[in-house]
Amino acid sequence: xxxxxxxxxxxxxxxxxxxxxxxxxxxxxxxxxxxxxxxxxxxxxxxxxxxxxxxxxxxxxxxxxxxxxxxxxxxxxxxxxxxxxxxxxxxxxxxxxxxxxxxxxxxxxxxxxxxxxxxxxxxxxxxxxxxxxxxxxxxxxxxxxxxxxxxxxxxxxxxxxxx
Amino acid sequence: xxxxxxxxxxxxxxxxxxxxxxxxxxxxxxxxxxxxxxxxxxxxxxxxxxxxxxxxxxxxxxxxxxxxxxxxxxxxxxxxxxxxxxxxxxxxxxxxxxxxxxxxxxxxxxxxxxxxxxxxxxxxxxxxxxxxxxxxxxxxxxxxxxxxxxxxxxxxxxxxxxxxxxxxxxxxxxxxxxxxxxxxxxxxxxxxxxxxxxxxxxxxxxxxxxxxxxxxxxxxxxxxxxxxxxxxxxxxxxxxxxxxxxxxxxxxxxxxxxxxxxxxxxxxxxxxxxxxxxxxxxxxxxxxxxxxxxxxxxxxxxxxxxxxxxxxxxxxxxxxxxxxxxxxxxxxxxxxxxxxxxxxxxxxxxxxxxx
Numbered sequence: 178x179x180x181x182x183x184x185x186x187x188x189x190x191x192x193x194x195x196x197x198x199x200x201x202x203x204x205x206x207x208x209x210x211x212x213x214x215x216x217x218x219x220x221x222x223x224x225x226x227x228x229x230x231x232x233x234x235x236x237x238x239x240x241x242x243x244x245x246x247x248x249x250x251x252x253x254x255x256x257x258x259x260x261x262x263x264x265x266x267x268x269x270x271x272x273x274x275x276x277x278x279x280x281x282x283x284x285x286x287x288x289x290x291x292x293x294x295x296x297x298x299x300x301x302x303x304x305x306x307x308x309x310x311x312x313x314x315x316x317x318x319x320x321x322x323x324x325x326x327x328x329x330x331x332x333x334x335x336x337x338x339x340x
Numbered sequence: 341x342x343x344x345x346x347x348x349x350x351x352x353x354x355x356x357x358x359x360x361x362x363x364x365x366x367x368x369x370x371x372x373x374x375x376x377x378x379x380x381x382x383x384x385x386x387x388x389x390x391x392x393x394x395x396x397x398x399x400x401x402x403x404x405x406x407x408x409x410x411x412x413x414x415x416x417x418x419x420x421x422x423x424x425x426x427x428x429x430x431x432x433x434x435x436x437x438x439x440x441x442x443x444x445x446x447x448x449x450x451x452x453x454x455x456x457x458x459x460x461x462x463x464x465x466x467x468x469x470x471x472x473x474x475x476x477x478x479x480x481x482x483x484x485x486x487x488x489x490x491x492x493x494x495x496x497x498x499x500x501x502x503x504x505x506x507x508x509x510x511x512x513x514x515x516x517x518x519x520x521x522x523x524x525x526x527x528x529x530x531x532x533x534x535x536x537x538x539x540x541x542x543x544x545x546x547x548x549x550x551x552x553x554x555x556x557x558x559x560x561x562x563x564x565x566x567x568x569x570x571x572x573x574x575x576x577x578x579x580x581x582x583x584x585x586x587x588x589x590x591x592x593x594x595x596x597x598x599x600x601x602x603x604x605x606x607x608x609x610x611x612x613x614x615x616x617x618x619x620x621x622x623x624x625x626x627x628x629x630x631x632x633x634x635x636x637x638x639x640x641x642x643x644x645x646x647x648x649x650x651x652x653x654x655x656x657x658x659x660x661x662x663x664x665x666x667x668x669x670x671x672x673x674x675x676x677x678x679x680x681x682x683x684x685x686x687x688x689x690x691x692x693x694x695x
Contacts (some may be wrong), residue, residue, distance in 0.1 A: 249379040261459070263383035265376060265494035265502040268509070275506060279499075282507055284541075285568020288500030290511040291481070295489050305492075306377040309388075316387050 180205035246270045248306070305334055343421055347656075347664040351428040352450045354651040358470015362638045363586050365518040365558060368429070369476040370465035371484055372503045372512035374494040380504035381457050386440055389457055393441040396456045399490035400445050405483065409445035409452065420669065423660035429467065431455055452483065459504050460512070462487070473515060473579050477571065500567065510567030515575055516545075517582055522557040522635045523592035524585075530559075533585060541565050542578065556627030556654065561585070597639060608636035612645075616687045620673075621680040626657045645687065653686060 180187045180203060187203035244253035251263030253271055262268070268275065279286050308331045315324035352366065378384060378392050397411055414422060414435065422436040430453045431444050442457035455463040464487070466480040494502040501512040508514070524530045534544045545560045561582070563574045596604050611632035615621075634650045636642035655661055657679050663670055666678050 249383050251383060259382075261382050261504045262380060262506070264379040265374060265496075268496060268499050268502055279506055279509070279567060283510065283565045283567035285510075285565070287498060287568060288496075288510045289568055289573075290500060290513075290570040291484075292497075293488050293493055293495050294485060309377050309391075313385065313388065 178203050180208050182208040241274055244271060244274070248310075305331065308334065343424065343664065346424070346428070347661055351430075351655060352467050352469055354655050355469035356647045356651045358468060358472055360582075360586055361470040363520055363589050364471040364582070365520055366429075366467055366469050367472045367476050367515075367517050368465055368467040369473070369480045369513060369515045370463055371480055371501075372460040372508045372514075373462040373464065373484070373487070373501055374503060375461050376492040376494040378461065381459060381461060382504060389441045392461055393443060393456055396462060396491065397443060397445075400454055400456075400487065402490060403483070403486040405447065405452070405486070407448045409447055409454065411445045412443055414442045414444065415440070420660050420663060424664060427655060427658040427660055432458060432463070434458060435463075452479070454483075454487075460508070471517065471579075471582060473517070473575050476515070477575055481571075507564075508566050511569075511571050511574065513566060513571055513574060514562050515578055516560045516562035517578060518547075518558055518560045519582075519585060519589070520557055520631065520634065521559055521585070521589050522631050523596050524589050525557050527592050527596060529588065529592060533588060537561060537581065540577065540581070542581065555624060556631040558627075558631075593635070593639065604639075605641055608632050608639075608641050612636065612642060612687075615683050617684065618680045620676045621657075621683060622676055623657060623659060623679070626679060626683065627654065630654055630657075649686070653683065656686075657683065 178187045179185070182204060185205035185207070188206050189202075189204045189209040191202045191204075241253050245251070246263055246267050247270070248266040249263035251267060253274060256262055256267065256271065257274075262271070276286055308327055312324055312327040312331060315321075315327055354365070358364070358366075374380060375392060375395065378388055381389070381392075384392060400409065401411065403409075412425070414431070417425075422431070425431045425444065425446075426433050426436045428450060430446055430450060432455065435442060435444070435455050435458045438457070440457070442455075444456065445454040446452065451467055453465050453467075455465075464480060464483055466476045466483070468476055496502060500510040503509045503512055521530060524533060537544055541564045543562050543564045545562065547555045547558045547560070561578065563578060565574065569577075611629040615626070615629050615633065630650055630653055633642060633645070634647065637645065637647055637650065656665060659675060662675060662679055662682065665682065670678055
């Protein structure tokens with residue numbers, strides 16, 4: 178098979194499926210490197226995100242571009258360009274965009290391993306995370322008395338969690 | 341933790357013992373974990389990072405491990421000391437070079453290290469000399485249980501342990517086995533092996549992890565997939581291929597000896613000779629030459645120096661260790677001269693320590 182960009186033999190084959198449509202790309206190593214899809218034998222995740230996700234989602238792009246995590250404030254586009262998520266909540270907020278990506282990286286979309294033994298998932302998280310947000314805001318606005326009060330409250334809350 | 345004492349010892353990953361240790365240097369398993377109620381490291385403010393650091397430091401300090409962990413506050417350490425921890429594989433380059441609050445808790449045997457505020461809030465690793473996937477897993481699994489009694493991890497039933505990068509989500513586990521493959525590299529069979537590994541989703545990296553060049557013919561083989569398979573399955577996939585690679589390397593060594601004993605003997609003798617007499621030596625060249633000496637010892641072609649000494653030289657000639665041993669900071673040229681001097685002294689004394 179020949180490289181789609183030049184006539185050399187294709188040695189890099191990328192396949193992925195989005196909305197039941199299969200898409201294949203066949204390139205030779207130099208072209209794949211020139212496209213920044215591979216780097217020293219490793220997959221370059223941000224570049225793959227850029228190139229493929231951008232093209233695939235097409236019409237959905239505008240919808241995606243508007244996505245923003247209410248917890249940490251990261252935009253979907255920022256995640257796409259940097260390859261790092263902003264907070265645990267992003268997995269929920271960016272779910273539609275993440276699933277095809279997880280499938281491409283892991284060929285799976287669901288966890289099959291260890292589960293925390295002590296703290297059941299979701300345990301008291303919302304409250305603690307709300308307290309933290311208030312604390313952060315208080316510090317930024319230099320309301321230190323309020324910050325101290327929130328900090329004590331948080332400590333107490335965390336101590337209770339640990340019992 | 342006493343850095344001067346650290347300098348003179350070998351550390352766990354170059355101890356040179358354990359199963360298959362002629363080819364398997366070390367085994368390492370790391371788990372990526374994050375606190376549920378904070379943004380990931382890259383998105384956390386300075387204030388939040390300080391909170392995460394103290395939150396984890398206090399709780400890790402309370403876990404019941406024997407031997408106990410020593411906590412190092414990384415911003416307080418000199419660049420040289422941080423570099424030394426990188427050379428001993430106790431922290432990542434990223435953590436050494438990062439800004440802001442961050443730290444590492446290290447066990448006195450150097451088999452355990454818990455990094456705080458790496459790409460994920462917590463990166464925990466257990467490392468052992470030789471091929472030891474099962475031992476590493478049992479230990480890190482237990483440490484993870486102990487830490488989890490004290491903190492709330494970011495976890496979802498659907499995606500498992502949530503990580504800053506989607507390449508780690510799920511188990512958050514990266515298991516890697518470091519191999520010394522001089523014969524496969526020299527006989528140019530390595531690419532074939534690596535292509536086969538990539539087909540089954542195993543990654544091959546250089547000595548110091550992601551993006552680093554393979555130096556001294558050391559290669560790390562690790563799992564790429566972290567989602568959709570449980571930990572024992574992932575570990576079984578790795579331990580399934582390691583014996584084959586060990587076997588290929590042994591065969592490559594044997595056929596090298598059979599086809600060109602004289603040439604190989606000469607190559608090893610020249611490597612040894614250069615290390616014993618050169619007056620300028622880069623760290624790269626040292627690794628390359630020591631690698632051939634290591635091979636020579638295992639093939640019985642060099643007898644007046646032990647594997648232990650070679651392993652010690654691998655670590656002592658790294659830039660930060662060397663400067664610590666010499667006792668003063670040295671620039672590139674001075675360092676190359678000091679490295680050559682150190683090697684000459686050690687090797688001429690038949691590997692005995694100069695002190």
